[in-house]
Amino acid sequence: MATIKIPPVLRASVGGEREVEADGADVGTVLHALAAQHPATQSQLFGADGELNRYVNVYLNDEDVRVLGGLQTNVGEGDTLVILPAMAGGER
């Protein structure tokens, strides 16, 4: 079971949770499990081609999964996935 940290802009899609747990042996499977639990996240995370949207960064612990094996990156028990869309707010 991996822990997924949900960014503020996606929390409404997961019932307000800040962290969600999901099962899977690799990053893609974990994120698809998240999308199965919370369907509103599907289009926010994945494009029509099934790849991660380019504006969403996903980190396995502290490393960008694109530097690792992308969606095929192995996820171990107790690993944390961080979903990170850009935030712009300086809030005037």
Add this chain to the structure above:
Amino acid sequence: MPTGAEVIREVKGRIDEVDPGTVHADLESGNGNAPVLIDVRESDEFEAGHIPGARHVPRGHLESRIEGAAPDRSQRVVLYCASGNRSALAADTLERLLGYEHVESMTGGITLWKDRGYDVEVPRRLTKEQRERYSRHILIPEVGLEGQQKLLDAKVLLLGAGALGSPTSLYLTAAGVGTIGIVDNDVVDLSNLQRQVIHTTDRIGESKVESAQLTMKALNPDVDVRTFDLRLDASNIMEVLQSEDWDVVVDGLDNFPTRYLLNDASVRLRIPVVSAAILGFDGQLSVFEPYVGPCYRCLFPTPPPAELAPSCGANGVLGVLPGTMGMLSATEAIKLIIGKGDTLTGRLLLYDALAATFTELKVRRDPDCPICSRAPDDITDEEMGVFPDYEAFCAAAG
């Protein structure tokens, strides 16, 4: 009882001494023999001129401050004073009482050093008031007189006099950053005051940059405040960024298009950017040093679609959150200026105020980055800030 002169002779007999010629050669060689050089004279003597690169630990504060200047007891330490007596006594203290393993006292002190024709650095003097105002900086070895002088010489441009810009400008002003530019075209609104602490209730309706300048000048008249009452866009960004020789830009901008524009312009001009963003209870912070680490486009190559980019309208934010993030920004700016510590270059710091957790993520340079994979001169005006139309971008957000 022995006389003072006899004690000094006896001490000199048991410590190691080193000739200024050897010290000079070791400092110049860059071959790893360079010692930590410590000036043990009084402050007024140090300020009248010292050996370049020397750290200042007056003999009267030797025991309490030496670890800040030379934390590793096994490293080679050379002490000097005016003529070699005080440094001999200090070397004896370091060796016998504090366990320093490789201490030498320079014979003849700075007097002999000067006679040999070697360089002496004469620091510019701070006024008496500045010495007092910045005394708590001067006491930390990482800042010291040298760092304070760097701060006084530094020029920092703050983008936004709002929630993030308020704490950043207050603390950089207090720290004595010599020139602070501040860019904003907004006016102070009652709803700003829950977090924008540089403004005051009696300034509602006034220009934010003017209001910020009033507070900053009242806090520290040393600081030269330059105001830019404008909204940064493609037509003026190069002019603003080139209006001074800015050392650091601190980005507290409130929207994506300008963040991309700032990134492209700052890479082109090779100006490091401290970049913070906030939403609700969450903050992000990183440092983008062009060609040293990744740029904003390496981290976020594509802006999110409007529905995932709540930067267009009013959003809630816990008032203290921009305080926290703005002060972390000010800390990074100061470290960039004084050249100490490890900045957030190549790292993204996430702060979750509700959970009280910090998360650190690695940010890599993208070898295919459309901006920073190329030489600065190759980035054209037309390419800068390429981004979907902002009006359309926000309209789509509904």
